[in-house]
Amino acid sequence: MSKTPLTVEQIYTLAYDCLRANGCDDANAAATAKTVSTAERDGSESHGLYRLPGYVASLRSGKVAGNAVPTVEQVTPAAIRLDGNNGMAPLALEVGIPVLAEAAKALGIAVLAIRKSHHFAALWPETEALAEQGLVGIACTAHTPMVAPYGAKKAFFSTNPISFAWPRPGKDPYVFDMATAAKAHGDVGIAARDGHPLEPGIGLDAEGNPTTDAAAVLNGGVILPFGGYKGSAIATMIELLSAGLVGDHFSYEAGEADNKDGGPAQGGQLIIALSPKLIAGDDWGAHSEGFLSRLENMDGIRMPGKRRHQNRLSTEPRFIKTELVEKIRSLT
């Protein structure tokens, strides 16, 4: 498969220009292009330029407003509501994260409930942004139904990702960002596109039978939750936190409301920030390093996020599928 070398800056510009050409104002195009280009910078193909045709489809269908201005409502000093006003999530996050961080630094804990936003990216940008300020970040969101609850054969949950970041002074944070599905939807999509089989236990076909065919999972089948009934319970918690607690669509509601243009559904996102300095006290950094350094030095351990942080350091071009680059250029 032919690939095109692009620097992170070139990826940003490719995304920015494409978004501007499809109705985004400068602020929305810049925030979303940054999200897309940092995903490619970190080696996350499934959340990089791969997402751009979907964003464009939703801008063109009118589902997403390219000129949305997010508005903040401070419900209490610790609880912040943010209305995305039907825009893409990156700008909403750019507005909301600093307000959340400020509240958590003052009160030890704070929550940001984002409504009427269209999230189509990874969650680590928001939790890492908090960790960079010495805060613990927990973020979760919902989308449209793709995952069967444990025991069931029909899609009801989305892949319901959760990200957690713990700050490590002077180091990259400990961070994970994972679908509570056995496999992220973007990765199933890439397997289907490339004709690669799935591992067993990832999905069911349209008849409810186990399958390793990614296309069968996407065409009327379902993804399974990770970790059986326990993973299914975590997914339920994420639905309740990112929809019930936020006051926006559960996955089943987002699926009913969505116009199926291939872009991001409207939904909510919940982010909690906590201050280890305030809650644990000044020793928190050395104390948690004792744990994390022992963990990462155990035989057989791979720390989540590590490969991404290593990829980030490279100043070399990233290799993007030429077909995708050409498709995005054709949309500009």
Next chain:
Amino acid sequence: MSKTPLTVEQIYTLAYDCLRANGCDDANAAATAKTVSTAERDGSESHGLYRLPGYVASLRSGKVAGNAVPTVEQVTPAAIRLDGNNGMAPLALEVGIPVLAEAAKALGIAVLAIRKSHHFAALWPETEALAEQGLVGIACTAHTPMVAPYGAKKAFFSTNPISFAWPRPGKDPYVFDMATAAKAHGDVGIAARDGHPLEPGIGLDAEGNPTTDAAAVLNGGVILPFGGYKGSAIATMIELLSAGLVGDHFSYEAGEADNKDGGPAQGGQLIIALSPKLIAGDDWGAHSEGFLSRLENMDGIRMPGKRRHQNRLSTEPRFIKTELVEKIRSLT
């Protein structure tokens, strides 16, 4: 195996008298006996009277103070520290939960960090206590090493449970309480005691080989995390939240500090409470019921906590192993 019928009140009295005879003051004996008897009421054998000999061992060894008076420190209006002063967790929770609930009702979110406490019970009592007040509860804790991180063969995590409760007006809450180990330590202990085999994937023996022998897992082996690397990431988060953020022992530290008397190690616990009424608004109840009622009516679904809530309704005696009843009486 011979069993003895005891009413919930008789179970409470058996536990209370035994704790009083072993150095507990009235407040600590009453709180802990309530925790033990409500576990038996709900059919949770592994957190009921089964725990009492361990409590007694720790009171007798002097590890746990039977007359501890928990002290509350309001770090900020939203962040509360609670020092268990080396006592058992039930009294600390009785003191801390109302302060946490008050803060969450005022601010939308609040956190309770419990230190120097000895937790030896389920976590649902604390999250359900919050749900009874219309709040969402999230609780997690750590203990001593029993679980190998994904990829490793040595114990480093404890079974690191997490409980989540979502209030359902007029109904029992949606609540789960699960070890992030593939199986709870108490349940592995009961399988070993009764000579029952474990399911595959639960544990490794002392040589790091997979085994279904519960005794081999407990004697030098390790339990595995649920859900592979994703479950292991959740367990890491729980270590960081309940030890790093609280400022008390990580599991590896608790293991080093513990006197191995068979009772609960000293450790921390983190509890977060959130107000759906404040964050989502007045519609939160009907909105989340739309989700939960669809979920529980899907084919093949079993809701967590449901069996426990059904057991709770019975006014009949509970059947306790006679050997255990006699052992507890001999400790009184």
